[in-house]
Amino acid sequence: MDEALIQRIQNNPKFRELEHKKTSLSWLLSIAMLVIYYGLILMIAFSPKTLGTPLAAGSVTTIGIPLGLLVIVSAFVLTGIYVRRANTEFDKLNAELIEETRQ
């Protein structure tokens, strides 16, 4: 990459838009995953009884089971959200940016 191309890309508003959108989505989803996972870990560490509460009166299934499965599903869903947006919206923006800055 030469100096001029770097300048052109850096000054193109689409690059700033791409950077902003991609970075904020990555961090937002990362934080969501961290909160979900460490939320569960902290519950296990400090309040295991909560997770052991029966789902309904008389049932053996505890709240912890669906919550745990939910964490697994959320990992998949969050990844899906990111990949979907990145592979459509961000890649389109990226292609436009490359087109505009090419000479």
Next chain:
Amino acid sequence: MIQRLSTRLALAGTALCASLPSWASGAIEGPVKQRDLNWHAIIMFVLFVAFTLGITYWAARRTRSAKDFYAAGGGITGFQNGLAIAGDYMSAASFLGISALVMGSGYDGLIYSIGFLVGWPLITFLVAERLRNLGKYTFADVASYRLSQTPVRCFAAVGTLVTVLLYLIAQMVGAGKLIQLLFGMSYSSAVLIVGVLMVMYVTFGGMLATTWVQIIKAVLLLCGATFMAFMVLAATGFSFETMFATAVATHPKGIAIMSPGGLVSNPIDAISLGVGLMFGTAGLPHILMRFFTVKDAKEARKSVFYATGFIGYFYILTFIIGFGAIMMVLGKPEFTETIMKDGKPLTQLIGGANMAAVHLANAVGGDFFLGFISAVAFATILAVVSGLTLSGASAVSHDLYANVFARGRADEAHEIRVSKMATLALGVLAILLGIAFEKQNVAFMVGLAFSIAASANFPVLFMSMFWKGLTTRGAVIGGSAGLICAILMIVLGPTVWVKVLGNAAAIFPYDNPSIFSMPLAFIVTWLVSTLDKSESAQREKALFLPQFIRSMTGIGAEGAAKH
């Protein structure tokens, strides 16, 4: 078959009591007695080997350039790579170990599975596409992108080799014991077969063969596990409530298996384990290398998405399988034996607790299916060690030889030759270490590999991509601090200092160092980089912008090879 199993098998000391789970290392701990030859398993395994060697032959003819050898020419699709990544991650140890953990303590098993999964979304959001856009064959390509090649590549190669070797020892020892149990071969012949086959796959077929071996194994394992989970659910009329109720009624711990128990009782250890599992995944060299096998950032993203799906699904299956084992295996006389341990009789599962899934295979599918699951377990080990070896060999040939020793002027043919020699050397080393560690407790080794990946590889890789201020000095000193700290804390901690070395009390109180060693690496890296006022440091900081643009847009990234 059951009769033979019960009379021939004996295993001591399999308790999953360490807070570093023993399943995480090898599948089996402690001495194992050889059993009769299991012909169903052997025939199915021979079929697997014949088929994968055929693939290796096919791959060998397509593997010419360095890009073919290290990255399968960049022509793997996102879906295929997703399966291969899942295959790398679903080791025999995690299949047998997590189901055994669920059988032993119920809910706690689920906690471990979740820890192993949640690293993947972070890899998707922060690592995968940037890695693909910046690198060529190894993660050191990315870490050293704008830094001084020699020191950073040396550091990354050490980080890679240490992680790979620890992982490899654990797999080899686990393989030897597992195969001894399942197939009735001797320990050393099992280790030898694994070593020879993995060297053949890697040297002849490179990444292309390794990837396909991984994909085939992942599909077999997913199918086998799906069948078992289906049979378990069918037995309970497809009601989770019935399954849990039956399990609670059967299990000696009763209702306690439905909530978190003693395995993760200490909050610091629980959090530290979580940190190690989550960020360690993003620093495992054989996993990171997989992102260079796809053609662009889009496929790299897709591959983690599929991988996350497959791995999540697999862990849900192992959870069901574990509960199935409580219902159909635990306490059943045909699956239990009484052995003498420390002079006292001990009633346990034949072959030890980690055999839960194997006995369940027998219970739901008879001898034939037991043979199938045994063969899949062997195939799994083979595939995982191949991936590890290829990644270790690349660190030697691509990082140390081509970029440090030959300063980037080595020709491709030479580099590939060095890589093949390194593979052979690693294969021999793995066999020797596998035999040397037969009687050792290697339970801590995978945990250590994850901690080092989280404390040395991940911080340097992450900072190189996200922080402008990183300098060569900061990366090498900070990464080394994380590496040394992780090793020291594990050696001085309860797992090694007390359980392996036999001292009375641990000097470092926790089993899992990552919560300390990873932040230490980040802080030292930041501090040293900030204080680094050298001219080269200024230059390296200025090079961040072009790197950042390439990582975001993919301009200048490695494309796929044209065939």
